[in-house]
Amino acid sequence: MFQVPKEEIANRLVAFQAALVQHRIDAAVIRQNTDLYYLTGTVQDAHLIVPASGSPCFLVRRDVRRAEEQSPIRPVVPLTSIKELPDHLDRACGSRPPRTLGMELDVLPASTFFFYDEKVFPKDRIVDVGTLLRQVRMIKSDWEIEMMRRAAVISDAVARAVPEFLREGVSELELCIELEAVARKAGHLGFSRVRTFNLEIYFGHILSGPEAATSSYADSPTGGPGVSPALGQGSGTRVIGRGDLVSVDTMVNHHGYLNDQTRNFALEAPPAELADAHRLSLELHAWLREAARPGAVTGELYREALEWAASRPLSQYFMGSEDASRVSFLAHGLGLEVDEFPFIARGQKTMLREGMTFAFEPKYIIPGIGIAGIENTYRVTARGLESLNLSGEQLVVVQTGPASGRSGATGGQRSAARPPGE
Amino acid sequence: MFQVPKEEIANRLVAFQAALVQHRIDAAVIRQNTDLYYLTGTVQDAHLIVPASGSPCFLVRRDVRRAEEQSPIRPVVPLTSIKELPDHLDRACGSRPPRTLGMELDVLPASTFFFYDEKVFPKDRIVDVGTLLRQVRMIKSDWEIEMMRRAAVISDAVARAVPEFLREGVSELELCIELEAVARKAGHLGFSRVRTFNLEIYFGHILSGPEAATSSYADSPTGGPGVSPALGQGSGTRVIGRGDLVSVDTMVNHHGYLNDQTRNFALEAPPAELADAHRLSLELHAWLREAARPGAVTGELYREALEWAASRPLSQYFMGSEDASRVSFLAHGLGLEVDEFPFIARGQKTMLREGMTFAFEPKYIIPGIGIAGIENTYRVTARGLESLNLSGEQLVVVQTGPASGRSGATGGQRSAARPPGE
Numbered sequence: 064m065f066q067v068p069k070e071e072i073a074n075r076l077v078a079f080q081a082a083l084v085q086h087r088i089d090a091a092v093i094r095q096n097t098d099l100y101y102l103t104g105t106v107q108d109a110h111l112i113v114p115a116s117g118s119p120c121f122l123v124r125r126d127v128r129r130a131e132e133q134s135p136i137r138p139v140v141p142l143t144s145i146k147e148l149p150d151h152l153d154r155a156c157g158s159r160p161p162r163t164l165g166m167e168l169d170v171l172p173a174s175t176f177f178f179y180d181e182k183v184f185p186k187d188r189i190v191d192v193g194t195l196l197r198q199v200r201m202i203k204s205d206w207e208i209e210m211m212r213r214a215a216v217i218s219d220a221v222a223r224a225v226p227e228f229l230r231e232g233v234s235e236l237e238l239c240i241e242l243e244a245v246a247r248k249a250g251h252l253g254f255s256r257v258r259t260f261n262l263e264i265y266f267g268h269i270l271s272g273p274e275a276a277t278s279s280y281a282d283s284p285t286g287g288p289g290v291s292p293a294l295g296q297g298s299g300t301r302v303i304g305r306g307d308l309v310s311v312d313t314m315v316n317h318h319g320y321l322n323d324q325t326r327n328f329a330l331e332a333p334p335a336e337l338a339d340a341h342r343l344s345l346e347l348h349a350w351l352r353e354a355a356r357p358g359a360v361t362g363e364l365y366r367e368a369l370e371w372a373a374s375r376p377l378s379q380y381f382m383g384s385e386d387a388s389r390v391s392f393l394a395h396g397l398g399l400e401v402d403e404f405p406f407i408a409r410g411q412k413t414m415l416r417e418g419m420t421f422a423f424e425p426k427y428i429i430p431g432i433g434i435a436g437i438e439n440t441y442r443v444t445a446r447g448l449e450s451l452n453l454s455g456e457q458l459v460v461v462q463t464g465p466a467s468g469r470s471g472a473t474g475g476q477r478s479a480a481r482p483p484g485e
Numbered sequence: 486m487f488q489v490p491k492e493e494i495a496n497r498l499v500a501f502q503a504a505l506v507q508h509r510i511d512a513a514v515i516r517q518n519t520d521l522y523y524l525t526g527t528v529q530d531a532h533l534i535v536p537a538s539g540s541p542c543f544l545v546r547r548d549v550r551r552a553e554e555q556s557p558i559r560p561v562v563p564l565t566s567i568k569e570l571p572d573h574l575d576r577a578c579g580s581r582p583p584r585t586l587g588m589e590l591d592v593l594p595a596s597t598f599f600f601y602d603e604k605v606f607p608k609d610r611i612v613d614v615g616t617l618l619r620q621v622r623m624i625k626s627d628w629e630i631e632m633m634r635r636a637a638v639i640s641d642a643v644a645r646a647v648p649e650f651l652r653e654g655v656s657e658l659e660l661c662i663e664l665e666a667v668a669r670k671a672g673h674l675g676f677s678r679v680r681t682f683n684l685e686i687y688f689g690h691i692l693s694g695p696e697a698a699t700s701s702y703a704d705s706p707t708g709g710p711g712v713s714p715a716l717g718q719g720s721g722t723r724v725i726g727r728g729d730l731v732s733v734d735t736m737v738n739h740h741g742y743l744n745d746q747t748r749n750f751a752l753e754a755p756p757a758e759l760a761d762a763h764r765l766s767l768e769l770h771a772w773l774r775e776a777a778r779p780g781a782v783t784g785e786l787y788r789e790a791l792e793w794a795a796s797r798p799l800s801q802y803f804m805g806s807e808d809a810s811r812v813s814f815l816a817h818g819l820g821l822e823v824d825e826f827p828f829i830a831r832g833q834k835t836m837l838r839e840g841m842t843f844a845f846e847p848k849y850i851i852p853g854i855g856i857a858g859i860e861n862t863y864r865v866t867a868r869g870l871e872s873l874n875l876s877g878e879q880l881v882v883v884q885t886g887p888a889s890g891r892s893g894a895t896g897g898q899r900s901a902a903r904p905p906g907e
Contacts, residue, residue, distance in 0.1 A: 106702060108702040174615075241666075265676045286548070293528065
């Protein structure tokens with residue numbers, strides 16, 4: 064069975080404890096699934112007490128046996144009642160209240176916070192430690208980068224499968240379903256964690272033609288019509304035809320670690336504006352690969368990228384076609400969650416460091432015509448950015464075979480794919 | 486495009502306003518996606534102000550145009566800054582602070598609550614209204630029941646497809662992936678909403694053989710080995726063989742409305758204990774269909790069902806094989822979320838009413854042998870329960886054809902399915 068290595072867990076705990084000391088927090092009590100997985104190697108119904116110094120205390124209500132199998136932390140202590148929690152905390156801290164405790168106030172529901180604050184730790188002061196832990200998680204170890212590389216292999220399997228399924232007469236939704244199955248068979252866990260309230264990510268945005276420019280509530284440059292107001296984004300039932308550009312934006316999960324990738328495909332020749340937009344996106348990626356070095360400030364990179372785009376064609380469509388639908392970020396950190404630090408976004412002050420990872424997605428949304436732009440998951444290195452993604456970045460033109468023009472959604476000759484200019 | 490009917494929205498708002506009046510809450514400010522969809526018919530980045538009396542105020546940051554397309558509420562008011570919110574609230578309420586405001590404190594993150602409490606509505610008192618809205622949502626309209634029936638059609642498509650894919654040599658995960666694609670092609674949105682912190686639902690639990698009895702952190706009678714400690718539940722890579730019982734527990738989504746179903750399959754003869762367990766589960770369903778009438782108290786139904794099981798064979802395996810892994814509920818409400826009211830669970834005081842819906846899942850978890858038991862989504866009627874599910878409830882025995890015994894995971898003759906005794 065796959066296990067998070069013992070040294071990983073040890074290093075993470077040390078880094079988190081240093082952050083606790085620095086912020087004068089006596090102990091953290093960790094509850095959320097992602098954070099538990101990061102600090103223990105397992106997702107259980109558990110509380111992890113991390114004192115600013117000394118050994119952590121891993122309290123598991125359920126499932127103790129699986130926690131022992133999956134986590135290197137010892138001992139795994141069965142917790143039968145929440146009433147036992149304060150005693151464990153006193154022992155782990157070597158002190159009694161009042162103390163400053165950290166909990167994940169950025170994700171813990173308000174009513175759950177009240178319960179801990181009033182009933183469980185009434186004499187301690189509880190402060191947010193979710194943001195602090197996200198800052199620790201922001202710097203990926205070599206092992207984590209390797210996990211993210213493996214996730215990129217899944218994305219590549221999806222991108223390679225597109226020409227097999229993309230043909231005239233197939234709908235966005237049908238294409239999306241086929242690609243989901245490819246991703247699952249390639250190891251995608253089927254589920255990607257998010258942190259932000261109300262943020263919902265399913266597999267991705269597989270969008271085509273002019274309707275691809277449909278904006279949505281999602282805090283993403285692309286939205287898409289979706290198939291239901293219950294979801295409000297993503298693929299619709301639009302049938303893909305000749306001349307459409309198809310944007311394949313997918314999120315996949317390898318043992319918790321994510322890869323986010325967008326590639327552009329076209330059924331024969333796409334609109335010239337979208338071919339231009341694709342090329343501009345590539346140029347901006349090339350610029351950022353050089354510019355985003357350790358020490359660069361994310362908010363300044365954002366401003367410079369906007370200036371770059373503003374001085375070139377199609378700038379009015381960059382990251383949204385209207386003020387109301389334009390998003391104010393170009394990249395979002397990712398790792399175990401879709402929305403990690405850092406964000407390359409307006410006003411951000413984070414300075415890049417080696418080991419940070421983010422998905423950069425400069426895109427053009429052109430009403431009445433469609434969308435274009437690619438997305439890579441990058442790692443910050445001393446020499447600039449390294450893309451973890453493996454798929455070719457060119458616009459892939461899929462030729463419809465002579466028989467498939469009337470073949471509809473379920474049949475037809477296999478399509479041939481080639482990058483333009485070959 | 487699908488729309489939630491105008492009368493639905495109007496009736497829901499009236500019911501919610503009556504609850505606000507009853508609890509002396511001056512206005513509710515609704516933020517969460519599920520609740521917004523319920524009360525407006527659309528999921529947007531929005532605030533819905535519902536005063537105890539008078540017209541609601543639908544404030545949308547993004548996407549205003551789609552909100553207008555999908556929601557019958559007028560006007561849709563663009564919200565450009567959160568600073569405008571207090572003025573809108575004053576106008577909607579016809580009063581100024583201090584007031585009692587309701588927000589969804591059961592889902593709103595603590596830090597988000599602090600923001601509203603300290604910066605946006607500093608003079609008002611904020612109380613939880615999530616629980617109140619869940620109580621309103623607990624009673625489904627005829628239209629909602631119809632949506633849930635359509636979700637059950639998707640579940641039935643999945644159950645019907647099982648004999649096509651279930652054969653010796655296929656793994657749980659492979660079977661699960663095939664069934665996911667069937668569900669998606671039948672209309673499943675691919676995503677099911679939950680309310681409880683840390684509760685994670687993907688498509689379902691497709692579990693087989695003795696390992697199906699693997700418990701997990703999930704608050705569900707079945708857990709499953711899963712394929713990664715990052716997820717910690719669900720199908721594993723176990724290869725299904727002759728004599729295995731296969732439990733197919735799926736959650737599907739039709740325009741936001743869910744159906745939860747479990748059906749049992751076997752590759753030739755399953756272990757006698759599991760055939761018995763399946764039969765016992767059916768008998769308990771038959772008992773509950775009669776017992777669960779309007780006026781029955783959920784906690785008492787729970788106690789009676791446990792007594793029923795305790796007086797019959799295999800009682801030590803009912804709803805879990807050990808104290809630590811045994812769950813303390815038999816049914817969970819569902820509708821727009823997986824974890825709605827009511828719960829048929831220990832100590833619950835909710836009295837059943839017509840229009841309630843819940844998934845009842847009496848299951849037996851037998852270590853070293855496997856799991857059995859079926860699950861239906863029920864509606865409470867004046868005459869007892871009506872199952873919304875369409876799939877046959879018998880244990881379906883799939884015969885492996887003479888050629889398929891050695892065919893492995895990717896080939897082999899189509900299997901034939903028959904209920905036992907035919």
